[in-house]
Amino acid sequence: xxxxxxxxxxxxxxxxxxxxxxxxxxxxxxxxxxxxxxxxxxxxxxxxxxxxxxxxxxxxxxxxxxxxxxxxxxxxxxxxxxxxxxxxxxxxxxxxxxxxxxxxxxxxxxxxxxxxxxxxxxxxxxxxxxxxxxxxxxxxxxxxxxxxxxxxxxxxxxxxxxxxxxxxxxxxxxxxxxxxxxxxxxxxxxxxxxxxxxxxxxxxxxxxx
Amino acid sequence: xxxxxxxxxxxxxxxxxxxxxxxxxxxxxxxxxxxxxxxxxxxxxxxxxxxxxxxxxxxxxxxxxxxxxxxxxxxxxxxxxxxxxxxxxxxxxxxxxxxxxxxxxxxxxxxxxxxxxxxxxxxxxxxxxxxxxxxxxxxxxxxxxxxxxxxxxxxxxxxxxxxxxxxxxxxxxxxxxxxxxxxxxxxxxxxxxxxxxxxxxxxxxxxxx
Numbered sequence: 001x002x003x004x005x006x007x008x009x010x011x012x013x014x015x016x017x018x019x020x021x022x023x024x025x026x027x028x029x030x031x032x033x034x035x036x037x038x039x040x041x042x043x044x045x046x047x048x049x050x051x052x053x054x055x056x057x058x059x060x061x062x063x064x065x066x067x068x069x070x071x072x073x074x075x076x077x078x079x080x081x082x083x084x085x086x087x088x089x090x091x092x093x094x095x096x097x098x099x100x101x102x103x104x105x106x107x108x109x110x111x112x113x114x115x116x117x118x119x120x121x122x123x124x125x126x127x128x129x130x131x132x133x134x135x136x137x138x139x140x141x142x143x144x145x146x147x148x149x150x151x152x153x154x155x156x157x158x159x160x161x162x163x164x165x166x167x168x169x170x171x172x173x174x175x176x177x178x179x180x181x182x183x184x185x186x187x188x189x190x191x192x193x194x195x196x197x198x199x200x201x202x203x204x205x206x207x208x209x
Numbered sequence: 210x211x212x213x214x215x216x217x218x219x220x221x222x223x224x225x226x227x228x229x230x231x232x233x234x235x236x237x238x239x240x241x242x243x244x245x246x247x248x249x250x251x252x253x254x255x256x257x258x259x260x261x262x263x264x265x266x267x268x269x270x271x272x273x274x275x276x277x278x279x280x281x282x283x284x285x286x287x288x289x290x291x292x293x294x295x296x297x298x299x300x301x302x303x304x305x306x307x308x309x310x311x312x313x314x315x316x317x318x319x320x321x322x323x324x325x326x327x328x329x330x331x332x333x334x335x336x337x338x339x340x341x342x343x344x345x346x347x348x349x350x351x352x353x354x355x356x357x358x359x360x361x362x363x364x365x366x367x368x369x370x371x372x373x374x375x376x377x378x379x380x381x382x383x384x385x386x387x388x389x390x391x392x393x394x395x396x397x398x399x400x401x402x403x404x405x406x407x408x409x410x411x412x413x414x415x416x417x418x
Contacts, residue, residue, distance in 0.1 A: 001371070002368070003367065003368040004330070004367055005366040005367070008266055008365060008366070011379070016266070017264075018380040019375070020365065022380055023368065024237050024260045025390065026235055026400060027236070027237060028233050029234065049234065050233070050258075050259045050269075051229070052353065052358055054230065055222070055225060057225070058355065060271075060360075062260070062261060062269075100410050100411045101410075132232065139355060140353075147264075147267060149261055149262060156229065157213065159217065160211050163210045170224035170226070170228040171396070172228060172232065172393070174231060174393075179234055181390055181400060183384065184380045186405050187402065187405045188402070188404060189401060189402050191398035192399050194398060197302065202309045202311055206302055209395070
């Protein structure tokens with residue numbers, strides 16, 4: 001199938017949403033934890049996380065205009081903090097359920113039966129059942145005029161991961177930790193390693209490390 | 210292991226790069242095709258692709274400051290077009306090799322022995338060996354002051370995917386198409402589906418679809 005611009009623009013809405021969301025390949029699936037000004041916790045699944053830099057350690061998230069995730073965005077602006085929690089097969093259905101439109105003031109943690117893990121220096125809840133997780137401080141938000149989305153940038157200020165999964169060069173074996181990936185809007189997958197490859201140099205074949 | 214802000218900032222550079230790049234979970238791996246003003250092709254692997262919206266169909270890419278990928282950024286600004294090509298196990302080592310620092314004016318296609326696929330309405334080369342691929346028009350670039358990176362936004366104007374992998378609701382089964390995902394800076398993985406889950410609603414259990 002080859003679709004051109006006009007054909008893409010005239011696709012049925014739900015069909016287009018599924019199609020365009022599948023194009024981007026496999027995506028990171030994380031649960032974002034935050035608290036509102038009254039201290040009520042919020043937990044929402046995101047597949048739009050991206051790496052922005054290692055020094056300073058930065059990441060980004062995309063927020064859709066006026067959606068169930070907007071309480072997360074407001075919480076982060078209000079409190080300055082959020083957590084990012086990788087998802088494993090034991091909790092992926094609960095993670096998915098967190099995308100339901102719960103009323104403001106209802107904590108998804110209790111609704112889907114996940115447990116909070118809190119630290120004094122981070123005003124946002126971690127997911128206890130998540131194996132690899134980290135906290136961010138709010139850095140910047142960028143409004144994208146063309147479609148009303150918001151890009152939020154956070155600085156990584158705390159990392160929690162079992163030593164067992166961290167290799168001597170800093171690589172975390174997230175496959176060993178059973179981290180789940182997603183595709184499209186609703187498809188969840190585990191992974192099987194092909195290889196780690198050596199740093200690529202001109203004129204030298206890459207080898208498995 | 211728990212690392213706090215000061216400890217993260219004082220990690221050895223390479224260790225920190227591996228660690229922070231692993232945190233984000235599994236990432237989309239794509240080859241970005243472009244041409245310079247003289248018509249010479251360029252091909253570069255990216256793991257920072259993100260979905261920005263389905264209507265209009267938009268995506269984003271992160272460019273690091275002053276790196277081997279900057280010729281891709283310059284090409285897109287100069288020509289207005291780029292292609293995004295999903296990677297499969299047959300070509301993932303060639304995709305990785307495209308990250309080597311080839312001189313400007315050298316086409317990675319010929320260096321790593323991948324074939325170009327060209328269309329009249331897109332001034333950028335697709336990868337023939339890629340199964341699911343699409344073209345974008347340049348929309349906007351955003352400079353991120355905190356670390357000198359650039360966010361580039363593109364509009365999806367052509368989609369190429371075999372009918373066989375496209376389900377009736379528009380979902381593309383990219384696992385069936387053997388699309389590869391990556392983690393950290395150099396680790397490549399295939400996937401195994403857990404399930405597709407129904408649209409989440411308050412008070413209703415999700416089910417597999």
